Amino acid sequence: MKHTTELTVRDDFTIDQPLHLYTETDHEVWRSLYARQTALLEGRACDEYLAGLHHLDMGHERVPVFEELNQKLMAATGWRIVAVTGLVPDAVFFEHLANRRFPVTWWVRAPEEMDYLQEPDCFHDVFGHVPLLINPVFADYMQAYGEGGMKAEHLHVLPMLARLYWYTVEFGLIQTDNGLRIYGAGIVSSKTESIYALESEVPNRIGFDLTRILRTEYKIDDVQKTYFVIDDFDKLMSDTRQDFTQMYLNLDGLSTFKPTDILAQDRVINKGVTP
Ligand code: PHE
Ligand code: FE
Numbered sequence: 001m002k003h004t005t006e007l008t009v010r011d012d013f014t015i016d017q018p019l020h021l022y023t024e025t026d027h028e029v030w031r032s033l034y035a036r037q038t039a040l041l042e043g044r045a046c047d048e049y050l051a052g053l054h055h056l057d058m059g060h061e062r063v064p065v066f067e068e069l070n071q072k073l074m075a076a077t078g079w080r081i082v083a084v085t086g087l088v089p090d091a092v093f094f095e096h097l098a099n100r101r102f103p104v105t106w107w108v109r110a111p112e113e114m115d116y117l118q119e120p121d122c123f124h125d126v127f128g129h130v131p132l133l134i135n136p137v138f139a140d141y142m143q144a145y146g147e148g149g150m151k152a153e154h155l156h157v158l159p160m161l162a163r164l165y166w167y168t169v170e171f172g173l174i175q176t177d178n179g180l181r182i183y184g185a186g187i188v189s190s191k192t193e194s195i196y197a198l199e200s201e202v203p204n205r206i207g208f209d210l211t212r213i214l215r216t217e218y219k220i221d222d223v224q225k226t227y228f229v230i231d232d233f234d235k236l237m238s239d240t241r242q243d244f245t246q247m248y249l250n251l252d253g254l255s256t257f258k259p260t261d262i263l264a265q266d267r268v269i270n271k272g273v274t275p
Contacts, residue, residue, distance in 0.1 A: 097146025
């Protein structure tokens, strides 16, 4: 994380986007990441993501001005982005989502981190997450997730709900008439993974299954071993609309699944190559 001593951080962890702190290097990094990913995503990202990217029309030459993105975002779905200095506490994050505010890291990764980054930066947060917030169904899903997060925190079952975020919002795939496509932010913002997630023989690709996902561990330091595939965003929304409270109680204490596991019940779209 960049040093942020001169920034005033509010109680809700937001700051004003410090436009004066971006260097020419930051803009260059943004420019090359943007060019690289948009070239890769044609034919790989789902139509909803690409439509959002097109609609936002965020500058590809320089780091976007968040307030300018907010004009379009607010008009489309009532969402807006708020600048933060890095990861925020879970409760704060959920509160923002529940109020249709998406926290985005203001700073841009260093040039030597083009391919791999330990924590989310501005490119991941903005390029990865914001385009789908233009989609009305996905916009509702993210708000519902924020509300669900607050509840899960009270029930002390956050690790379960976090798996759903991981396997949908960050690393989700979607089935389309033209084949599998990407919608997860962790994939669309990564060169390696936007190719690997669709084209590699290594990972499993399994049909979306809510209770299964709530029990499935994930890896944060490598490309995924399993991707879950949704049919469409309406179905994702209807599958997750129910109150999870009873499900949490039923799942409490049950064993978890490893990222590589394939279960008898799985709707297997592609069985990965076992390492
Ligand atoms: N319906 C879920 C609950 O009751 C909340 C949720 C909605 C979670 C959408 C994720 C996505 O907890
Ligand atoms: Fe993310």
